[in-house]
Amino acid sequence: MRVLIVEDEPFLAEAIRDGLRLEAISADIAGDGYAALEALAVTAYDVAVLDRDIPGPSGDEVARRIVAAGDGPSILMLTAADRLNDKASGFELGADDYLTKPFAMRELVLRLRALARRAARPRPPVREAGGIRVDPFRREVFRDGKYVALTRKQFAVLEVLVDANGGVISAEELLERAWDENADPFTNAVRITVSALRKRLGEPQVIETIPGVGYRIADAL
Numbered sequence: 001m002r003v004l005i006v007e008d009e010p011f012l013a014e015a016i017r018d019g020l021r022l023e024a025i026s027a028d029i030a031g032d033g034y035a036a037l038e039a040l041a042v043t044a045y046d047v048a049v050l051d052r053d054i055p056g057p058s059g060d061e062v063a064r065r066i067v068a069a070g071d072g073p074s075i076l077m078l079t080a081a082d083r084l085n086d087k088a089s090g091f092e093l094g095a096d097d098y099l100t101k102p103f104a105m106r107e108l109v110l111r112l113r114a115l116a117r118r119a120a121r122p123r124p125p126v127r128e129a130g131g132i133r134v135d136p137f138r139r140e141v142f143r144d145g146k147y148v149a150l151t152r153k154q155f156a157v158l159e160v161l162v163d164a165n166g167g168v169i170s171a172e173e174l175l176e177r178a179w180d181e182n183a184d185p186f187t188n189a190v191r192i193t194v195s196a197l198r199k200r201l202g203e204p205q206v207i208e209t210i211p212g213v214g215y216r217i218a219d220a221l
Contacts, residue, residue: 001116001136001159002177003027004045004073006036006062008054016049019105024139024152024159025112028181033057037065043176045073046116049108050095052079060093067094074115078103113137129162130206130219143201153178154197157190161207161217170214 003020007013008031017027028043030036033056040048040062048066052059059077066072077095091098096118097111113136126135133142136159141148150158156178161169171190179189194215198207208218 001025001046001112001156002043002180003112004030004036004039004043004048006030006033006048006054006059007051007078008032009051016105016108020109020112021152023109024155025109026156026178026180031055033059033062036062039181040066040069040072043181046177047076047112048073049076049078049112052077060089063093063095074118076108076111076115110137127159127162129165130217132158132162132201132206132217134159134162143206148200148202150197150200153193154200157193157197158201161215164216166216168210168214168216173214 005013005016005027013029017029020027030039032054050059063075074096076097078099080101096115131144141150160177174190198205206218208216
């Protein structure tokens with residue numbers, strides 16, 4: 001999952017980003033409305049965590065543009081306003097969820113996971129493919145019933161592959177969805193991570209390489 005954090009308080013934005021990374025969620029930061037719109041124009045995010053009170057185009061205006069564009073990320077409004085009317089106006093703008101400050105990081109993660117699960121198509125909370133069972137809420141992976149310990153990045157890559165339900169995912173798409181904006185597009189991080197992931201999952205190999213195209217879970221079709 002990849003998330004855009006639209007928050008003008010640097011300390012809070014960085015704390016959220018770091019907390020999400022611990023949960024294998026890639027996150028970028030936009031400190032104002034202009035930066036948010038620019039990031040949204042070039043990156044396909046799963047969820048935008050959107051503070052309503054930001055410089056430049058307001059959070060409300062950013063939400064309106066996301067909704068107007070169609071097929072954009074889900075919107076989680078993040079604000080200090082907890083009055084019912086404030087929440088109602090946020091939902092009327094097109095927000096999918098609402099969380100007031102202060103909040104627990106665990107609650108934010110659970111809400112993000114739920115939004116991402118509902119966004120593109122109905123998906124079960126726990127996904128399975130090729131004998132691999134992925135639980136994103138508990139961040140646990142099992143192969144044929146046996147627990148597999150993965151790093152955060154390995155988990156993020158596996159989650160994208162399992163969600164594809166047998167479809168082929170290119171290295172470029174893996175880089176976009178499992179890394180953040182600081183990732184070098186010419187890096188071999190995807191190949192290295194997939195190689196390490198294969199070793200963790202064991203034999204027989206379940207991640208198949210399609211030469212010149214990308215990767216898929218071999219037995220998921």
